[in-house]
Amino acid sequence: MFESLQMAPPDAILGLAEAFRKDTNPNKINLTVGIYKDADGKTPILECVKAAERQLLDAETNKAYLGIDGLPEYGAPVRELLFGADHPINSAQRSFTIQTPGGTGGLRVAADFLKTRLAAARIWVSTPTWANHGNVFRAAGLDVKQYKYIDAAGTGLDFDAMLADLKQVPQRDVVLLHACCHNPTGVDLSAEQWQQVTQVIQERELLPLVDFAYQGFGDGLDADAAGLRTVVDTVPEALICSSFSKNFGLYAERIGALTVVAATPDAAQAALSHVKLCVRCNYSNPPKHGGAIVASVLQDPALRNQWETEVAEMRDRINAMRQLFADTMREHAPDYDASFIVKQRGMFSYSGLTPIQVDELKNQHGVYIVRDGRINIAGMNPTNITPLCQAIATVL
Ligand code: LMR
Numbered sequence: 001m002f003e004s005l006q007m008a009p010p011d012a013i014l015g016l017a018e019a020f021r022k023d024t025n026p027n028k029i030n031l032t033v034g035i036y037k038d039a040d041g042k043t044p045i046l047e048c049v050k051a052a053e054r055q056l057l058d059a060e061t062n063k064a065y066l067g068i069d070g071l072p073e074y075g076a077p078v079r080e081l082l083f084g085a086d087h088p089i090n091s092a093q094r095s096f097t098i099q100t101p102g103g104t105g106g107l108r109v110a111a112d113f114l115k116t117r118l119a120a121a122r123i124w125v126s127t128p129t130w131a132n133h134g135n136v137f138r139a140a141g142l143d144v145k146q147y148k149y150i151d152a153a154g155t156g157l158d159f160d161a162m163l164a165d166l167k168q169v170p171q172r173d174v175v176l177l178h179a180c181c182h183n184p185t186g187v188d189l190s191a192e193q194w195q196q197v198t199q200v201i202q203e204r205e206l207l208p209l210v211d212f213a214y215q216g217f218g219d220g221l222d223a224d225a226a227g228l229r230t231v232v233d234t235v236p237e238a239l240i241c242s243s244f245s246k247n248f249g250l251y252a253e254r255i256g257a258l259t260v261v262a263a264t265p266d267a268a269q270a271a272l273s274h275v276k277l278c279v280r281c282n283y284s285n286p287p288k289h290g291g292a293i294v295a296s297v298l299q300d301p302a303l304r305n306q307w308e309t310e311v312a313e314m315r316d317r318i319n320a321m322r323q324l325f326a327d328t329m330r331e332h333a334p335d336y337d338a339s340f341i342v343k344q345r346g347m348f349s350y351s352g353l354t355p356i357q358v359d360e361l362k363n364q365h366g367v368y369i370v371r372d373g374r375i376n377i378a379g380m381n382p383t384n385i386t387p388l389c390q391a392i393a394t395v396l
Contacts, residue, residue: 048310060292076090122170128185218315241256
């Protein structure tokens with residue numbers, strides 16, 4: 001039967017990372033997949049993670065299955081990160097968190113829950129959005145619709161168009177929002193814009209699904225959650241898919257969370273029972289190691305302090321690279337205005353490079369970026385910045 005299969009296309013992001021690994025060019029530069037790299041081009045294991053792992057290795061007594069929803073001690077610290085330590089949602093028992101295999105796992109469980117338990121038909125995503133959002137939601141049987149987001153120049157937000165589109169979304173539909181560090185553009189909403197979006201969600205009784213993969217990579221752990229908190233302070237129900245791939249550097253451990261906020265504790269309990277059924281017929285129960293690391297670090301005051309310092313270091317380095325990239329581009333291509341890069345937040349920016357320029361960068365210069373022009377700022381460092389900017393200047 002397999003002989004009838006044609007080759008499937010490579011994944012838009014991970015396929016490129018694979019091509020990068022195979023490239024023998026010693027000067028190749030990888031700005032594809034969203035992985036943090038330090039100034040030496042290495043993806044470090046955080047010190048707080050190593051310390052927690054050492055403790056876990058000594059203390060662990062079994063490898064039995066976790067519950068369908070994950071480690072019992074995982075949910076509370078995750079919700080404190082999302083909503084803030086003193087948020088009333090935490091004590092009102094109207095939310096729950098399940099441990100998921102990465103943020104992507106959380107998105108798929110959320111999508112299965114929406115489709116099979118709430119009979120949701122559609123989800124609305126920004127144009128553009130993360131290349132895998134559509135795949136995940138369509139695989140769950142949802143129809144994926146788009147609302148406008150980026151402006152014509154591809155460097156800023158077209159907020160009027162976004163709001164106008166959201167006002168046309170059918171009542172009770174699901175809307176996906178990026179909490180911060182919008183992937184792929186790096187363009188985020190202001191506090192005032194979050195309020196306006198929240199008002200539309202409330203008026204139209206939309207269900208927000210907030211994707212929160214980069215907490216701490218924009219302006220700070222709390223600052224990055226401000227938009228999400230505006231939403232949950234106002235509307236009674238929400239789903240949040242968060243990830244510790246980036247801010248704990250736990251990419252390979254596949255550790256994320258799906259948090260559901262309901263109007264009442266009873267509704268939350270009922271929703272949890274359905275979410276668990278969605279997990280059971282998918283991956284049964286989550287892997288343990290990443291969740292154990294995150295729970296240990298978040299609950300240990302010294303490790304948590306260390307983690308916050310390490311997240312700040314990653315954030316500061318990325319923001320410094322934004323400035324260095326803009327300055328170096330100005331030297332090599334004075335006509336290319338890279339000032340927008342400095343204003344954007346998170347790992348990614350839209351460079352404005354066309355697919356033809358992107359291909360030329362890869363084929364002629366060994367510079368790998370996603371075909372829609374998304375660049376991973378965290379892949380830049382003081383050593384590769386000049387050859388990178390020279391290459392971009394050549395293809396512009
Ligand atoms: C990315 O956008 O590069 C990351 O979220 C990794 C992925 O799975 O695509």
